[in-house]
Amino acid sequence: MDFELSDDQVALCDGIRDLCQGRFDIDTVRGLADCGGVDRRLWGELADTGVFSLVASEEEGGVGLGWAEAGLVFEQLGRALMPGPLVGTLLAAGVVDDEVVGFMERPSGPGLVEYPDVIDALLVLDEHGVWRVDAAELSVEPAQSVDPLTPVGRVAVLPQGQQLQSDCYGWANRAVYLCSALQVGLAAGARELAVAYAKERRQFDKPIGQFQAVKHTCADMYSREEVARAALYYAGCVMDATCGPGVASDPSGYLYFEGSVVHPGDPLGDAECGELVRAVSGARILAASAADRNGKDCVQVHGGMGFTWEVDAHLYLKRAWALTPQFGSLDRHADRMADSVGADQFGRGAPLG
Amino acid sequence: MDIRFTADELAFRDELRSWLGAVLPTLGDPPERDDWPGRREWDTGWQQMLYEAGYAGINWPSEFGGRGSTPTEHLIFLEETTRMGAPYVGMNFVAQLHAGPTLILEATAEQQARHLPAMLRGDEVWCQGFSEPNAGSDLASLSTRAVRDRDHYVVTGQKIWTSFGHVADYCELLVRTDPEAPKHRGITWLICPMDLPGIEVRPIATVAGSSEFCEVFFDEVRIPVANRVGDENDGWRVAMVTFSFERGTAFISELLGTMNQLAEMAEMARKSSRNGSTAWHSAWEDDEIRREIGRLQAEYDALWALTKRVVSQAQRTGMPGPGGSVFKLYYADVKKRMADLAHRLLEREALVLAEGGDEQTGGDMAASRLYVLSLSIAAGTSEIQRNIIGERILGLPKDR
Numbered sequence: 001m002d003f004e005l006s007d008d009q010v011a012l013c014d015g016i017r018d019l020c021q022g023r024f025d026i027d028t029v030r031g032l033a034d035c036g037g038v039d040r041r042l043w044g045e046l047a048d049t050g051v052f053s054l055v056a057s058e059e060e061g062g063v064g065l066g067w068a069e070a071g072l073v074f075e076q077l078g079r080a081l082m083p084g085p086l087v088g089t090l091l092a093a094g095v096v097d098d099e100v101v102g103f104m105e106r107p108s109g110p111g112l113v114e115y116p117d118v119i120d121a122l123l124v125l126d127e128h129g130v131w132r133v134d135a136a137e138l139s140v141e142p143a144q145s146v147d148p149l150t151p152v153g154r155v156a157v158l159p160q161g162q163q164l165q166s167d168c169y170g171w172a173n174r175a176v177y178l179c180s181a182l183q184v185g186l187a188a189g190a191r192e193l194a195v196a197y198a199k200e201r202r203q204f205d206k207p208i209g210q211f212q213a214v215k216h217t218c219a220d221m222y223s224r225e226e227v228a229r230a231a232l233y234y235a236g237c238v239m240d241a242t243c244g245p246g247v248a249s250d251p252s253g254y255l256y257f258e259g260s261v262v263h264p265g266d267p268l269g270d271a272e273c274g275e276l277v278r279a280v281s282g283a284r285i286l287a288a289s290a291a292d293r294n295g296k297d298c299v300q301v302h303g304g305m306g307f308t309w310e311v312d313a314h315l316y317l318k319r320a321w322a323l324t325p326q327f328g329s330l331d332r333h334a335d336r337m338a339d340s341v342g343a344d345q346f347g348r349g350a351p352l353g
Numbered sequence: 354m355d356i357r358f359t360a361d362e363l364a365f366r367d368e369l370r371s372w373l374g375a376v377l378p379t380l381g382d383p384p385e386r387d388d389w390p391g392r393r394e395w396d397t398g399w400q401q402m403l404y405e406a407g408y409a410g411i412n413w414p415s416e417f418g419g420r421g422s423t424p425t426e427h428l429i430f431l432e433e434t435t436r437m438g439a440p441y442v443g444m445n446f447v448a449q450l451h452a453g454p455t456l457i458l459e460a461t462a463e464q465q466a467r468h469l470p471a472m473l474r475g476d477e478v479w480c481q482g483f484s485e486p487n488a489g490s491d492l493a494s495l496s497t498r499a500v501r502d503r504d505h506y507v508v509t510g511q512k513i514w515t516s517f518g519h520v521a522d523y524c525e526l527l528v529r530t531d532p533e534a535p536k537h538r539g540i541t542w543l544i545c546p547m548d549l550p551g552i553e554v555r556p557i558a559t560v561a562g563s564s565e566f567c568e569v570f571f572d573e574v575r576i577p578v579a580n581r582v583g584d585e586n587d588g589w590r591v592a593m594v595t596f597s598f599e600r601g602t603a604f605i606s607e608l609l610g611t612m613n614q615l616a617e618m619a620e621m622a623r624k625s626s627r628n629g630s631t632a633w634h635s636a637w638e639d640d641e642i643r644r645e646i647g648r649l650q651a652e653y654d655a656l657w658a659l660t661k662r663v664v665s666q667a668q669r670t671g672m673p674g675p676g677g678s679v680f681k682l683y684y685a686d687v688k689k690r691m692a693d694l695a696h697r698l699l700e701r702e703a704l705v706l707a708e709g710g711d712e713q714t715g716g717d718m719a720a721s722r723l724y725v726l727s728l729s730i731a732a733g734t735s736e737i738q739r740n741i742i743g744e745r746i747l748g749l750p751k752d753r
Contacts, residue, residue, distance in 0.1 A: 001425045003356050003658070003665040068354050195747050210750040212736070215743035222742055223679045230662050230676075231655035237356040282651035331640070337647030341619040 003233065005072070012065075013072050019049055020080035026312060029081050033148040036117035037083040038100055051077070052086075053093045060094030067174070068236035071181040075232070078185025078291075079192075081315050083149035085115050087178045087326075088123055091171060095164060096121060096132055103175060105327060106131075106158060114322075116140040116153035124161055125175070125327075129168050131161035147318035173280050175327045177235055180283040183291035183323055184225065184232050190291070190298040190316035191221040197302055214301060221297050224290040231286045235279040242276045278340045281333040288330055291320035356661060358429070365422075366429050372406055373437045383440070386563060393478060393520045396443035400475030409473040410453065412602075417457050417465065418473050424602065424667040428660070431605040435613075441606060444517040448472040448479040450603065452525045455542070459591050460582045464544065468523070480521035482512040482545065482569060483592065490737050492527075493536045493589060497571060499528035499543070505575045506530070506543065508551075511568060514731075518567030519554045521547050526576075531586050542588035544580040551575075561723035562706075602667075603732075604680060605660060611688060612653050614721065618691070619646050622698055636698055645694055652687040656680060675746050682738040685729035692722035 005013070023045060032039055047053075054070050056062025070090065077086055088103030098120035102113060106126040113122060122133045140153035165171065195218050198209030208214045295317025299306035306313045324330065358366070380399075384391030403409040412427045413419020422430070433439075442449060453472045456465055471477040488495035497510025508528055515524070524545040531539030547554070551574040556564040583591040622636040622643065636642045663676040696703045729735040743749040 001356060001358050001362060001428075001661065001665065002668065003354060003661040004669060005354050009354055195749065198749060207750050209743070209747075210752050212740070212752060215749050215752070216736070216739040218747055218749060219682070219739035219742035222747060223683050226676060226679045227652070227655045227659055227683050230659035231651070233354060233662070234356060234654070234658035237354060241357065278650075278654065282654045285648055285651040286655050331644055334644035334647035334651070337650045338619065338643045339647075341646055341650045342616045 003237070009069060009072055012069055013076055016049075016051065016073050016076040017079075019046075020076060020082065024080055024082060026081065029083065029149070030315075032083050033151075037115045037149055037151050038085075038118040040099075043084060043100060046082075046084075047089075047099065052090045055090065056094035062094055066236070067177065067239035068233065071177065071232055071236040074178050074181035075185040075188070075229075078182035078319075079189040080185075081149065081189065081312070081319060083115075085119055086182065087175050088119075090178065091174055092121075092123060096123075110154060110156050111158055112143065112152045113138060113140060113155055113158075114150055114152050117151065122158075122161075123164070124158060125168055125171055127168055128163070129166040130164045130171050132164050133159050133161035137161075145322070147315075147322045149315065149319065150322040172327055173276060174239070176284050176333075177232075177239060177280050179323050179326055180228075180232055180235065180280070180287035183287035183320060184228050186316045186320050186323075187221070187225040187228060187287070187290035187294040190294040190313065191218070191225050193312060193316070194218055194221060194294075194298040194301040197305075201303075208301075217297050217301060221294045224286075224293060228283070228286040228290040231279075231283040235283040238276050238279040277336055281328075281336040284328070284333045285330055285337065288320070288324045292317070292324065295320050356658075358425070362425055362429060365426050366433060369408070369430060369433050370437070372408075373433060373439055376402060376406075377437060377439055380440070389520050393444060395440065396445055397475035397478065399440040399443075400445045400449075400473075404474050409475075410449070410469075413453065413457060413469075413473075417469050424664045427602050428605060428664050431602060432609060435606045435609040444478050444520060445472075445475065446516070447481050447521075447525065448477060451481060452479045452523070455525065455591060455594055456582065458594050459542075464580075464582065468544070477523055478517060478521045479523045479525060480515050480518045480547070480567075480569075482515055482518075482524040482526040484514045485511060486513055490734055492592075493540065495527055495529060495540065497526075497528050498532070499530050499541060499576070501530070501578070502575070504578045506541075506578060506581075508543075508545070508571045508574045508576055510571050512571070513557075513566075513568050515554075515567045515569050516565050518547070518569050519556055523547060524569070527588055527592055530588075534586060537589045539586055540588040540592070541585050542582045542591040543576050544582060545574070545576050546580075549574050549576065559723075560726065602660075602664060604684060608653065608656055608660065608684065611691065612650075612657075615646065615649055615653065615691060618694065618698060622646065625698065627700070642694070642697060645690070649687060649691055649694070652683075652690075656684055656687070675742070678733075678738045678741045678746075681733065682729075682735050682742070685725070685735055688725045688728055692725050695722060 023042070028042070032042075050063045051073050053060075053062040054065045054073060055067060056064070058064045074086065074090075085100060085102040088101040089099075091103060092098065092101040100115070100119050102115055102119040102122040104111070104113065104122065104124060106124045113119075116138065119135050121135055122138065124131045124133055137159045138155055140155055143152050143154050145152040195209070198214050198218055199207050201208050209218065295313070298313040298316060302311055302313050305311050384395050400409060407420060408430065410417070410419030411422045411430050412424070413421070415421035449472065453469060456468055460468075468477060472479070482497075483492060483495070485495050485497060497508060497512065499506040499508045501507075506528065508526070510528070512524075512526070518524070524547055526543045526545040528541055528543055529539050530541040533539070545552075551572040553570040553572070555568045555570070557566040557568060558564055559566060619637075625636040626633050627636060659676055659680055663680065666672075666676070733741070744751055
């Protein structure tokens with residue numbers, strides 16, 4: 001066991017961080033709100049670095065890295081507040097030829113589509129699999145999004161589209177995992193912004209970070225981030241051990257579709273499948289909570305400035321809110337976790353070992 | 354980043370499992386909570402068995418009689434012993450995890466030869482004499498005086514929160530040898546035999562009704578200078594060496610025991626029957642209770658993953674990473690949430706104290722609601738942990 005980043009993984013994180021700082025600084029990112037969240041030229045640059053083709057095999061034109069690496073990259077993208085349909089575009093790599101690809105659950109009635117003005121295609125997940133809907137087929141009514149960097153539009157009826165895959169569960173797990181990675185990054189970005197401000201802002205002739213009330217808030221932000229990050233890395237390792245390269249079948253199991261859930265008496269009957277669901281749902285719960293609470297604490301540490309549009313604190317919080325309801329509510333993930341409690345807590349390490 | 358165990362690590366686990374499978378059924382029943390001679394015999398007897406099987410001092414270097422295992426093997430050892438219900442480290446805690454490692458790093462060859470083999474065999478029980486009534490979070494302000502009288506230190510003062518002080522043979526004792534020096538520079542680390550004249554030990558009754566904590570009073574106790582570990586007035590540095598051992602694998606048994614308790618609570622919720630607004634139903638059908646169980650499992654799984662990260666860092670660098678403070682701070686909070694859940698599950702029945710009272714690991718869930726109050730206090734309060742994280746990790750300015 002060596003549950004620390006390898007040198008290659010550290011270099012990958014550094015590379016993406018440098019890319020974001022160099023080409024996607026916060027002014028550039030904020031500017032993307034004026035063009036529907038995606039600028040084709042910048043999106044192309046991002047795609048050229050391989051962030052979307054990381055996991056696709058080399059035969060499919062991808063980089064052939066693991067899900068652990070995909071999580072690290074998405075963590076950095078979240079930290080940089082990178083907008084755009086990142087999750088869909090990664091999952092679609094090697095499956096469709098579109099460049100900007102949304103991904104959502106099929107709503108039972110009218111629904112909200114993210115980045116409606118810029119996507120080429122929308123992939124839709126339902127209990128029968130994954131479907132491709134061409135953007136031209138969408139009839140979208142404008143709506144105002146809480147997050148300026150996650151524009152949305154309303155669709156009265158989502159077209160059925162063309163079926164790409166019959167495996168819905170594997171796709172759902174991967175989407176949940178990638179959303180969690182983005183949110184760990186948001187939690188980190190919000191914490192970094194708050195700590196930097198606490199060192200610089202002075203009141204009562206001291207940096208406010210010297211006061212324990214503020215210092216302890218920052219410490220709690222860091223703790224949430226670190227615990228959520230551990231859960232994310234664990235989920236990445238389990239993803240690679242159960243559905244990475246060299247694993248013939250895809251035992252990713254059910255996630256949350258009511259009515260179609262494979263749900264026998266012992267949901268962990270298939271140890272590998274159970275471990276994956278538990279790891280992914282666990283990461284989801286902690287990452288969403290860390291991003292939400294760190295976003296709020298970041299606003300609070302900034303005081304009055306935190307309530308302004310100018311300070312970035314609100315962008316972390318609003319992105320957290322945009323990501324949290326995707327691919328299963330936190331209550332459904334908590335239900336998944338609860339179903340797994342009581343199975344052998346320790347032997348679960350064995351199938352991976 | 355690979356969470357899978359290597360073939361060697363799995364072989365170590367298999368060998369340990371088969372040994373535990375053979376010896377645990379021979380142990381008999383554990384002693385009652387307040388049967389101190391019985392508990393000493395139980396804890397040191399287990400240490401003796403570990404010694405004979407080659408598992409004593411699992412993380413100690415082999416040149417000092419330890420097994421010289423890697424941090425990952427230490428993790429596996431704690432995982433397996435907890436899983437199979439082996440005795441907890443108990444009153445061997447200070448010797449195995451505090452005083453022993455300190456002697457390995459700082460003591461003379463003579464001191465090592467005298468104490469380390471006895472610690473490994475379970476022949477010596479140690480306690481810790483660090484905290485004082487007026488030196489808690491501000492430990493360096495301790496005031497128990499040691500005055501040099503030729504080849505002895507004459508020690509007068511009071512220590513507190515000394516676990517197992519009334520059954521221990523030796524104490525790792527911090528004393529003030531230079532009252533004029535800055536507070537961190539006038540402290541000395543001594544090996545204090547607990548049978549010296551002038552030592553009085555009084556048990557402290559806790560809110561949980563147990564009495565493993567003691568106050569220890571020193572009245573002109575003569576401790577040989579030969580018992581000093583490290584230089585005179587260099588005891589703070591020696592003590593910090595001890596602390597670095599305290600924040601590595603220390604909570605593994607505790608965390609895994611907690612996961613067992615959560616599984617028991619889930620089982621109880623599934624079987625329970627209660628009168629809701631419309632009909633009798635199980636607590637499991639209550640969304641709030643069931644989802645809180647699920648969320649707690651997510652928290653504990655994440656803390657287990659965090660532990661593996663800290664252990665992996667220790668394996669690479671020889672020192673645990675800063676995740677130790679994060680773990681302790683976070684764990685204290687989520688363990689308290691489990692105690693709240695126990696109250697909701699048990700309803701009126703929660704009024705009844707379980708047989709045997711407070712248990713640290715694997716015990717009754719309602720009983721541990723009292724024990725958990727100490728988690729955010731002992732070994733550095735949560736407030737101190739937040740200061741450590743804020744100042745040492747995040748680089749925020751000190752307030753002192």
